Amino acid sequence: MGGTPFGKSLGDLGGSGRERARRRGQGQLEAQVLAALHHSSGPATAAWVQQRLGGDLAYTTVMTILSRLHAKQAVTRERSGRAYVWTPAADEAGLAALRMRRVLDGEPDRDAVLASFVSALSAHDEQLLRTLLDRAADDGPAPGAAAPDGPGHRDPSDHTPGG
Amino acid sequence: MGVFVFLPLVLPVTALPIARLAEQHLHPRVSTRLLTLLAAVLGLCSTLCLGLLMVVGTAQLPGNPLPDGWSDPEVRAAVPYAEIAGAAAIPLLAAALTACGATLRRHRRIRARAHRALDVLPAGADPAVLPDDEPYAYAVPGTPARPGRPARPGRIAVSRGMLHSLDEDERRALLAHERAHLRCRHHRYLLAVRLAGCVNPLLLPLRSAVAFATERWADEEAARTVGDRRLTARAVGRAALIARPGAAPELAHFAAPEPGPVPRRVAALLGPVPPARHWPPALTPAGLAALVAAAGTAASALSALNAAVALFLVLKAATPL
Numbered sequence: 001m002g003g004t005p006f007g008k009s010l011g012d013l014g015g016s017g018r019e020r021a022r023r024r025g026q027g028q029l030e031a032q033v034l035a036a037l038h039h040s041s042g043p044a045t046a047a048w049v050q051q052r053l054g055g056d057l058a059y060t061t062v063m064t065i066l067s068r069l070h071a072k073q074a075v076t077r078e079r080s081g082r083a084y085v086w087t088p089a090a091d092e093a094g095l096a097a098l099r100m101r102r103v104l105d106g107e108p109d110r111d112a113v114l115a116s117f118v119s120a121l122s123a124h125d126e127q128l129l130r131t132l133l134d135r136a137a138d139d140g141p142a143p144g145a146a147a148p149d150g151p152g153h154r155d156p157s158d159h160t161p162g163g
Numbered sequence: 164m165g166v167f168v169f170l171p172l173v174l175p176v177t178a179l180p181i182a183r184l185a186e187q188h189l190h191p192r193v194s195t196r197l198l199t200l201l202a203a204v205l206g207l208c209s210t211l212c213l214g215l216l217m218v219v220g221t222a223q224l225p226g227n228p229l230p231d232g233w234s235d236p237e238v239r240a241a242v243p244y245a246e247i248a249g250a251a252a253i254p255l256l257a258a259a260l261t262a263c264g265a266t267l268r269r270h271r272r273i274r275a276r277a278h279r280a281l282d283v284l285p286a287g288a289d290p291a292v293l294p295d296d297e298p299y300a301y302a303v304p305g306t307p308a309r310p311g312r313p314a315r316p317g318r319i320a321v322s323r324g325m326l327h328s329l330d331e332d333e334r335r336a337l338l339a340h341e342r343a344h345l346r347c348r349h350h351r352y353l354l355a356v357r358l359a360g361c362v363n364p365l366l367l368p369l370r371s372a373v374a375f376a377t378e379r380w381a382d383e384e385a386a387r388t389v390g391d392r393r394l395t396a397r398a399v400g401r402a403a404l405i406a407r408p409g410a411a412p413e414l415a416h417f418a419a420p421e422p423g424p425v426p427r428r429v430a431a432l433l434g435p436v437p438p439a440r441h442w443p444p445a446l447t448p449a450g451l452a453a454l455v456a457a458a459g460t461a462a463s464a465l466s467a468l469n470a471a472v473a474l475f476l477v478l479k480a481a482t483p484l
Contacts, residue, residue: 093283093284093293093294094294095283096280096282096283096284096291096293097293097294097295097322099279099280099283100277100280100281100295100320101295101297102276102280103273103276103277103280104299106276107269107272107273109269110273111353112270112350112353112354112357112374113269113270113274113277113304113350113353113354114273114277114302115301115302115341115344115349115350115353115378115381116299116300116301117299117300117301117325117337117340117341117399118399118402118403118406118425119403119423119425120406121403121406121423121425122423124422124423125403125422125423125425125426126404128426129400129403129404129425129426129429130404132396132400132430132433133397133401133429135433136393136397136433137397139393
């Protein structure tokens with residue numbers, strides 16, 4: 001599903017199946033490049049990364065992936081002579097997130113293995129859920145609940161009025 | 164034996180109403196166990212029945228390694244439409260076994276891939292917090308030890324996006340929910356019903372019923388751990404609202420659509436604690452449902468056993484050895 005790891009979302013919501021397949025391929029390559037950079041003892045050039053990956057990828061492809069990782073703040077770069085040298089900025093957690101995303105996007109039928117906290121909502125479910133939560137909040141503060149639960153607090157990321 | 168030979172293939176039809184009744188009236192723990200047991204027994208009986216039909220119906224075919232005596236007239240007289248049933252049983256059995264194999268392989272592959280993804284994080288990182296803005300939380304089941312590889316404990320993977328959108332108390336509820344999944348080994352129930360669905364498609368309704376029951380079970384465990392049902396309900400509801408609204412496939416509904424799993428879970432958490440009795444009283448709908456379920460399972464098991472024993476005796480008498 002859409003969204004990108006590491007900070008900024010590039011705004012690729014949903015998308016067609018082809019779009020998703022393309023993104024999955026990108027995710028795999030990004031994880032490979034990042035893993036290669038982690039094996040380097042210091043800043044590495046794109047040519048070094050290309051060699052490290054076995055030379056299957058074109059130099060321009062490696063450069064594209066490195067630039068994309070840079071846009072996601074997963075790598076940093078500095079100029080050395082006429083070329084850039086690259087250093088991984090994402091730590092192990094970042095790499096794990098990239099790999100996990102690969103599993104989630106690549107396995108549509110994963111629900112029996114990886115129990116997700118919540119499943120997706122339909123529009124009708126969403127409306128119903130908001131009604132339920134509002135009614136629960138109106139019934140007074142829950143025993144032991146900490147923060148006062150105003151409407152703005154309840155819904156920080158997705159403030160759409162009505163369904 | 165007559166047409167009763169085919170009973171184990173058809174009895175799984177009872178799975179759907181039983182699943183409905185169990186969800187409404189039983190504690191999710193009891194419901195999960197009962198429905199999984201039902202799926203396992205009905206699935207096994209159905210497979211056994213298919214295997215016997217195949218033996219009887221096809222023992223006579225040229226090139227078959229089975230003894231010709233196994234398809235003597237008296238044996239075939241025991242099974243109505245022996246040739247047709249036997250020929251039909253071959254592809255059905257093959258399809259069932261292939262589907263089971265594929266399901267098992269996929270289960271192992273997804274589990275291994277998820278563990279490999281989390282391997283770069285230290286083993287003590289619990290939960291494994293992943294720097295990803297997409298809100299998600301998963302329980303990754305542990306893997307048993309194999310030669311040359313130690314056992315891996317189950318892990319919880321939560322994205323930063325999920326953690327940031329919940330407050331401190333709600334995070335505790337979320338983690339308690341995921342830990343309950345691992346502690347109660349919910350993935351085993353889910354795998355068992357999935358295999359049953361591969362063996363007999365009539366058992367497919369049990370798949371979503373058990374998936375829902377395990378979620379409810381984990382919700383109840385989480386509510387018990389944090390000691391607040393309403394807080395747990397809020398955590399589930401808010402997590403669902405931030406997790407990409409509108410991503411679910413929208414089917415065309417003619418009437419008011421039935422509420423999905425998340426609103427039902429929240430509503431159940433906002434309601435009273437479900438009764439934790441192991442067996443409901445007999446004269447309530449729940450008790451009747453349990454009785455029907457038990458009777459159906461027993462009937463299926465007995466008829467499969469009956470068919471197996473009768474066929475075994477007939478085949479033994481027909482074998483010249």
